[in-house]
Amino acid sequence: MRDLGVPSSIVLTGATTGIGRATALALAGKAGHLILHGLEPQSQVTDLLAEVRAALPAGATLSYFAADFSELVAAERLVSHVRGVTERVDLLVNNAARPGAPTRTVTDTGYELTFQTNYLAPVVLTSGLLDLIGTGRIVNVASATHLSASLHLDDLTLARHGYSPSAAYAHSKLALVTYSCWLASHRPSPAIDVVSVHPGVIATDLLHAMFAVGGDPPEHAAANLEYVASLRGDNGTYYDERSPAQPNPEATDPATQDQLHAATVDLLAY
Template sequence: MPSSIVLTGATTGIGRATALRLAGRAGHLVLHGLEPESRVADLLGEVRAALPRGGTLSYLAADFSQLVEAERLVSDIRAVTDRVDLLVNNAARPGPASRTVTDTGYEVTFQTNYLAPVVLTSGLLDLVTEGRIVNVASATHLSATLHLDDLGLARHGYSPSTAYAHSKLALVTYTCWLAAHRPSPSVDVVSVHPGIIATRLLHAMFSIGGDRPEHAAANLEYVASRRDDNGTYYDERDPASPNPEAADPATQDRLHAVTVDLLAY
């Protein structure tokens, strides 16, 4: 049966390259981006050309700096597909120059990179009955500390890179929690550092070079094709140890409890 694939953050950088890479294996490819469809028409044309015969493409826009849009995206995806074989949570943003709080009261990097993927994954979980969830993380999470009493970094010293690494540590911790609480043995939940990639996101925080987005896309396609590796954290294509905090079941449970409170699930 052709695959139904959902990819977030699909219009720039790693996401754009991954959309083109995954198109060839998709029966139905659902792409998410920040921009309205009219602004990504060229990309969508390239993706349609790469789809297999009979493949279909849906494009849905949502701004994860507004949680209500992440919630709406769940409804929009459910309106175009009744199953998800592969969910790739790739959408992310760098930390802004100064600490910024959204209209829902959360630090914007944490909301975009962690809370929104949790909202999306939770809302689609019953469609991923025999599928795979890949959360795109970052090796920066290895040097972060999870501040469960200050997830918005109001008291622990804000910087753009700190906020980004903190949000990715939360995402890896959530991945480990969900892997331990997956709804079915036929669902695998993993996270992956796709590489150091020369994108606007990287250069907004770090003055370093990196590989092309196509390098990350190849790594994501490789990880997306694996099976029976539930709970694995990948450093590019190699299974690796995540931050010890992420691997700690007690920390996972505490983050989950706080997240439930934040999102009022």
């Protein structure tokens, strides 16, 4: 296990609520430059930013950018914002996500909202920052729900398949795990590690929007993400909390990975 060290440049999405908020506080002590993303404008998260700033090492920098991933152009703008404040990313944690919408909802680019927010936006962000992650690490926050899903390569935005909030969420997370496996095999440098992780069943608004279950506190997930973020030499691994585990077999199938990648390229050529 490595120490992320200082100064490390860390990008964390979905950092203002739930797992992301707890993870921002957990990673703050390891950051030389902590770059946080959230849905809310900065004026609405001043208390969080003050708490994070107090946890930073002396001399460290905090940046915050708001972006609503229901608009893909917002993810593109976030790439520009991040590139404007750092020339290096040591750790990218793609945590931002939304529960499945109550009914199938289509974005202005014509894609199912959950799939766009939880999958397409992280792909846009990761692709846009990849050249800055020369020797760094990408951690994609997945969900064990992906194990029960099937990837609809002929209908990625769920126009023809039966829709439910939980199924849309699981489908988007399966796409993210599959992408993680694809990128692990196509990383531009062997010095980059790409992993995905189920952080646990966590009591958040996202969980309770879809499932009538309890869960561990967000700090439990944050500790798991902090641990996985500290590892190296595990490129392509899927973690169930802190333990390497087998993901959905579709995610590890090279043909499925390539088909998803090709379809994603087409979708992002809007």
